[in-house]
Amino acid sequence: MMQSDATHPPALAQLEHAARGGDDGARIELGNRLLSSHPYGSDEHEQGLEWLKQAAEGARGVQAQWFLGAYFAQVPVRPDARVHALYWLGRAASAGMPAAVDRLADLHLAGLGVERSPARALELQQQLADIGFARAAWEVGYLHTQELAAGSSQNLAATAFARACALGYPQAYYSLGLRFALGAGVARDLSFARALLDRAADGKFAGAREAAETLAPLAAAPQATDWHSRLKQNMDAAPLERLAPGRIRPEERPLAVRELEAHFASVGHPALQVDAGGRLSCVAGGGASLKAAPGDWQWLGKGPRVATSDAFATREECDHLVHKMGESLRRASDYRRGRRANDDAEVQYFSGSGQPVGALATDSVVRVMEERVARMTGWPADALEPCSVIRYEPGEEYQPHVDYFTTEQMEQDRLDGRDYGGQRVATFLVYLRVPEAGGETVYEQAGISVAGQPGMGVLHYNVTPEGEPDGLSLHSGRKVQRGEKWLWRSTLREHPLHRAR
Structure with a gap:
């Protein structure tokens, strides 16, 4: 060779x-x-x-x-x-x-x-989780949270996150901490919740420190320090190296996973048990759900058509996307293709950073949120543009611009990009993080300003009800003064993107 x-x-x-x-x-x-x-x-x-x-x-x-x-x-x-x-x-x-x-x-x-x-x-x-892939174990927990499959429950979600903790996954400590803080699938325990969230923060998971301070303040969590120490000692002693590539035969991996789960249960919390099959499970309790429950559309104007939906995305989903994309964000000139007029506009007007979520980077959170957009707008899922995440830091802005395409742009898309989606009928934004000051999304010609709140969805139409480009949809992202602004975004296209007509 x-x-x-x-x-x-x-x-x-x-x-x-x-x-x-x-x-x-x-x-x-x-x-x-x-x-x-x-x-x-x-x-x-x-x-x-x-x-x-x-x-x-x-x-x-x-x-x-x-x-x-x-x-x-x-x-x-x-x-x-x-x-x-x-x-x-x-x-x-x-x-x-x-x-x-x-x-x-x-x-x-x-x-x-x-x-x-x-x-x-x-x-x-679940197949991947059972042989020791920690991210897959987290995805199992998230999918159970959504209750999309028969038999799914908030308790099974908590159990999956506990198993991912046993595999040393920092995000799983965060997700399990949320559930102990709120009583979702497990009995509420603020001390253990704070310890889990602090361990996620130790692992540099975005949003964990803020969640700990907000949901499980130390004043309400008297045993948090002890639980944190026990969790740290437990993970320091966990034989995670057994799951490293080449260390054991594939058929031995399920047993190694069970041993790690039993080791995590040995931290001693009464909600963590090992069942008859040797698998870690959480004792059921609590009646809260961490599944998103978007509010009804609140229409802010008809010219252009702009609406908001509170609680479109959960804290868990927002923090997940910030953490997932945070290290990959780049300036628009680096992540835009730069050969089409609409791409050039982002390079010209947007001074922040961003990144499309590519086909090999999508995950359960991205797919569930895409389906939620389609369901709440009545739009075909295959007519949604692939999503992206953008961030504004202090002093950064998106100058006034429109999102609709000209006839020439759509024809060029079809010929050069083999993109058959046609017009960008509407734009969908989700606030992942809001700045302390500044950063409003402003529709200048309509007198509409949206300050946003974490998890809020914003829908604005780029065309009139008759389908014509709507000049009143001109909008901007004002300069951030303090803090950071993070958005998840997609657009609703006129036709499926990759189906020739």
Whole structure:
């Protein structure tokens, strides 16, 4: 097999020679290089895809299948891309590749290439959780919170988060802490809640410190310091290294997970028990729910049409998105494609930072919020633009602009971007964090100003009821004076984005 290193990768001619000689490693590397360095539709791009398909039937087939599944998930403009993504990810998942199982769950949750099935998504994430994948264990807890599958409950959510804590996942301490603070699925215990939230803060989870101070102040949590110390000692002694790649055989992982769960239960809290099957569980209690309960639309104006919905997203969802995206935010000139007029407008007018949530970065929170947008607006889910997260720091703003497209832009999108979505009918925003001062979203010509609050959804239409671009939708994000402003956003398009008409 051809040898190479990162400093001196082999030339394409060498790779092609090895690939034609049957070297599957060369086929994979050559395929990925051609796909990444040549535009969709070019002969070289198509040849790259063929090399990966050849490798998918060889000795390194699982790796090639994963790359093919990831490719089709990220290039939805290809004919039947979602069906192909489902096929290749399904093959890699059947062979035991965890990343493919995770993305397959995402397809089922979003209904991409397959009928939407939260139950199947939950089942796939549970498979990963049971063999020690901590993020999957957290996703199981979040999906149970939404009660989207038969038998789901707030108690099962708490149990899943406790199991993720046993695997050392800081976000799980946060989620379990919220449930002990509010009595959601478990009996309320402010001391244990504060200790869990503080442990999440120790792990640098965004929002954990604020949640601790707000929901479980030390004055109301007299035993918090003791529980925090016990939790820290427990995790310091946990044999997490057993789950490191290559340490144990795949068939031994479920037993290692059970041992870690029993170790976490040994912290001694009465709500943490080990059942007859050796699995960690939380004793049921409390009647609160952490499932979002959006308020009715409050219409602020008809010209333009602007409405807000309180509590569209939960504290848990907002903090999750801030934490998830915080390290990846970039200036608009870096994350926008810069070849279309609407992309150039963001570069010109927005001085903050942001990041689209790519197809390989979506998760249960993103998919559930997208479905919530579709349900509350009566809009087809496949006509929503992929979401993004943006942040304003002090002094940053979004100068007055409109979100609708011109006829020329839509035609260019169709030709160059193979984007068939047509007009941006409406824009949907969710406030993840609000600044201490400044940062209002202002519709200048209508005299409407929205200061926002965490979790609030804001819907504004970019077109009139007759479908014409609405100049009154001109809006801006005023300069932030103190603190930070974070938004999750998407747009409602006229047609499905990737379906040719």
